[in-house]
Amino acid sequence: MTPEIKLHLITPLCELWTGNADNIPFQDPFWAFYWPGGQAVARYILDNPQLMQGRRVLDVGSGSGACAIAAMKSGALNVTANDIDPVAATAIKMNAALNAVNIDVCKKNLVGESCDKWNCILLGDMVYDAEFTAQLLKWLRAFRCQRRLILLGDPGRQALRDIEDNCLTKVATYCLPKSACLENRGFTQACVWRFM
Structure with a gap:
């Protein structure tokens, strides 16, 4: 969905795609896939660069760094890509270099922290289970008055559908490319939500 962004990923053309666990040097390489929620957030940012201009951006659960890269390409003042996986941190740095952008990388778990230095938070595919989603929403609600x-991107996972209050406003819906549908358990679209 974002041809403007180049990424190092595991694809069907890569040996790691079909390799067994014994032959893969990474444990749970979530950073090596371009998940649909992240694609939607990155596309939304690239289509609406005015939202990023002058912002100090934190991309939580950054994975490949795509949303962070999109924010930097769209005029953010500075961007921090946050992921607790040390291999993801390396992938983010490689992808940032591939796209000729400068991004800070933070490996600390920032969920639950005050995060005062950022005035924009991006989350792609972070509502993957009910327990973590509840923790995430509690953290985000603390920022409501600030x-x-x-922005949160997701293809419609159950944890997102179970959110009971009206804290999210849908701002965009994107149809996923056929390859993304096959890779993501049949999801056909991804949405971007603004946390209110």
């Missing part, structure tokens, strides 16, 4: 821009 006028931060918070």
